[in-house]
Amino acid sequence: MIAFPNNSRSYDRTRRAVHFWGYDSAIEASFFIEEDALRQLQPDARADESGFLSAFDSNRDVICAAAAKVYVRGSRGSDDLVAANFWRGF
Template sequence: MLSATAIVISALSTSLIRKRDPAGAPGDHSARSYDETHRRVRFTGYDGMFEVKCFVTVDVLARGLALRAPGEREYLEALDKMRAIILDAAKRAYNSNPPVAVLLDLSNFR
């Protein structure tokens, strides 16, 4: 089995490469997506060659937002701004018991 500490959150890493989507918004939006139904942002991590689905709830992302009604764009930007914190929380959650998917909520950030 691969080392759990090898997890790399690719969506967060690639978001550092600033691109523009067709609408002109900065960021690589293809690497992560907003799920309005479940109120979370999905991104992908890797443990060696194994893909790990990762999710972070909007409650976590909204902590730093001043907007009353943030939407997809604001949540994706918040994910980029909180990259280091989210990456650390994802590694801790994955290392504690490597699941098929990692779901990060407020309890992962205390």
């Protein structure tokens, strides 16, 4: 089971996404949530680094729940969350 005890997150300008981490026991898993997904969660978010980080912080529980659903133990690299991950029924 993956958990998200670390509140660290950073904005990646190149990927246009917020980067955050989860932990499956001692295994660190890397996640990115794209700007479009953050805009879907918080339409009034400012379209800059500060705005996207604030949108992430305001929606952390929903984002972590979606990340847990896409996480596959033992996968390499990172998992990306996109707007479709936040449609009803996901």
